[in-house]
Amino acid sequence: MRNWLAAFPFIAAIATIAGVYAGVSGRLPEPLGTHFNGTGGHIDGYTSAHGFLTWNLVELLVLGIVLGVFVYLRRTAPGTRWVIALGWGLAAAFGYLSCVTLLINVDVTDAADVRLPLWRVAVGLAGALLCGALGWLLAGPDRRPSDRRPAGHAERLALGRGETAGWSRSVGSPLVAALAVVTLCAALVIGFLGDRLVAGSLLVAAVVIGAIASVRVTVDRRGLALASTLVPYPFRRIPLDRVEEATSRRVDPLTDFGGWGYRTCPGRSGLVLRSGDGLVLRLTNGREFVVTVDDAATAAALFNTCLDRAREQ
Structure with missing residues (x-):
């Protein structure tokens, strides 16, 4: 049941965001103020109310499915407890920030007047840590x-004396290659939507994942060397x-x-x-x-x- 435990906080976050949106949708400006700078929480980005809701619900749904499947596949593996804890923390952070964004836009005539005080962000981070700890406790110890x-x-x-030899083979994984492609697509979509920091992080992750999707393994008198087939220098x-x-x-x-x-x-x-x-x-x-x-x-x-x-x- 660990896969359901991993997915639960995302389901709860989706239900909470949808409930808050249903309660305040008639009192929201169009567009919403949804992106804030780090120097006082001033608005520097806008999104339609419907688009904001759709993006957040889809994002949480995808994360919940991915983590649920991931935990199901490795439910007996070491470290799964920490993956569940991470999922609880992420769901709490996304859910809290989404709800706060909706609430601070309520009854605002001009979205440019919206502010997100840093203390609200601090509360969200503290809540995410507490939820992560709760997920860690509920997951129980990992099996040996x-x-x-x-x-x-x-x-x-x-x-023979004086003879030398070398051995080399390539090994690849379609699963890892597919993950690299998905991560790259996510980076391009998020970059198009305007969040360059997240897009850049995902782009770096896609490059790293793609680099190990196909690897040349070499054994010789120097030892073992692993090099991506895309970059010949051993990593x-x-x-x-x-x-x-x-x-x-x-x-x-x-x-x-x-x-x-x-x-x-x-x-x-x-x-x-x-x-x-x-x-x-x-x-x-x-x-x-x-x-x-x-x-x-x-x-x-x-x-x-x-x-x-x-x-x-």
């Missing part, structure tokens, strides 16, 4: 993830001297990491773009680094051979 799947034997790749390197041993095993993104992408969990982290074979590096600090990629057993064997040679020097 299932025991790690056993790693394969640490094989070696036979190389992650793990040299040989940071690794104790390399193995391979089957990896399930949801069960083992709680989702897809670049993930960090207690005791392990990695790039998991799909289910299947994974290269597993046991690091000198006791953690694991995992990359899901085809032919991971060969990559692990070559990595171990390179490790042995480095230790002999």
Whole structure:
């Protein structure tokens, strides 16, 4: 039921905004004052009353569905409790600011006279933190993830004296690529509507997500390197001297990491773009680094051979 717990605050916020709008719609100016600067809360943006209501309800509905589905997919994964808490905080903040915006426009002849005092924003932030804490408490503790799947034997790749070898494969995720496209579209729409700060943040997020949607994995005498297929320069390197041993095993993104992408969990982290074979590096600090990629057993064997040679020097 955690997915419903994640969606509930958004449903409540939608109902509250719709109720407030129904009660004051006949007393609102047209257009509404809906965007305020940070130096005294003076108005610097307008929206039609109907457009303001539609945008806020759609925004909350989409966020509620996304978070509900996300929590449903990773309901047993570590960190889900914090995702639910974040959702409660966001729903409270959006709901409060939307209702306050409607109420400060009531009975105003000219929307240019509307002001949003900073103390109201502070109240909204405090309420969002309290609601986030309530969501965290209601979610209860996260379940312990299932025991790690056993790693394969640490094989070696036979190389003659003086021989060197390298291994490289590409791995991609249509799901992550689709998320990048959706984020980019959201950035363009919000930018068109005038909120350049949010649009810029979403644009950066789209670029980052798109960069890891397809990755080139390389193992050679220098260690492991991960580079986006769009940008050849590696964004992650793990040299040989940071690794104790390399193995391979089957990896399930949801069960083992709680989702897809670049993930960090207690005791392990990695790039998991799909289910299947994974290269597993046991690091000198006791953690694991995992990359899901085809032919991971060969990559692990070559990595171990390179490790042995480095230790002999």
